[in-house]
Amino acid sequence: MDETELTQSYQQLNIPAIRSDQVPQLSPAALAYLGDAVYELYVRSKFLLPPKRSHVYHQQVVAQVRAEAQSQHLQLLSPHLTSVELDVSRRGRNAANGRPRRLDPEVYQQATSFETLIGYLYITNPQRLAELLSLLQFNSTPTP
Numbered sequence: 001m002d003e004t005e006l007t008q009s010y011q012q013l014n015i016p017a018i019r020s021d022q023v024p025q026l027s028p029a030a031l032a033y034l035g036d037a038v039y040e041l042y043v044r045s046k047f048l049l050p051p052k053r054s055h056v057y058h059q060q061v062v063a064q065v066r067a068e069a070q071s072q073h074l075q076l077l078s079p080h081l082t083s084v085e086l087d088v089s090r091r092g093r094n095a096a097n098g099r100p101r102r103l104d105p106e107v108y109q110q111a112t113s114f115e116t117l118i119g120y121l122y123i124t125n126p127q128r129l130a131e132l133l134s135l136l137q138f139n140s141t142p143t144p
Helices: 003-013 020-025 028-046 054-065 067-080 083-095 105-124 126-133
Strands: none
Touching: 020 105, 028 054, 028 083, 028 105, 054 067, 067 083, 067 105, 083 105, 105 126
């Protein structure tokens, strides 16, 4: 999908398009912020069928968007990443500051790396994002 098609797609959804020349202006934290939302929407969509009660949806989604799961997803995707994608995720890891007390710092850094990569690909290459997300394996059984 070229930049014109991407802009048209965003316009249909009324989402402001970010041009590729604007991406370097975005901090890794900004990309992670966007990536967090994009990934959660993806996971929510993934678990919609078969229909379930709301609390089951919530449990399944939370199990996948937790930092521990995101860290595992990044490890699974790493062998498939290009050098540019690895650099983006490294920048995200290095930008991770502060963390919840319950988390190991490395897990938090990897989760932030994952979110940064998702945000970056959402803006620059949605087809590549879809390709990588299709490699992820989701456990449909919520963890207690």
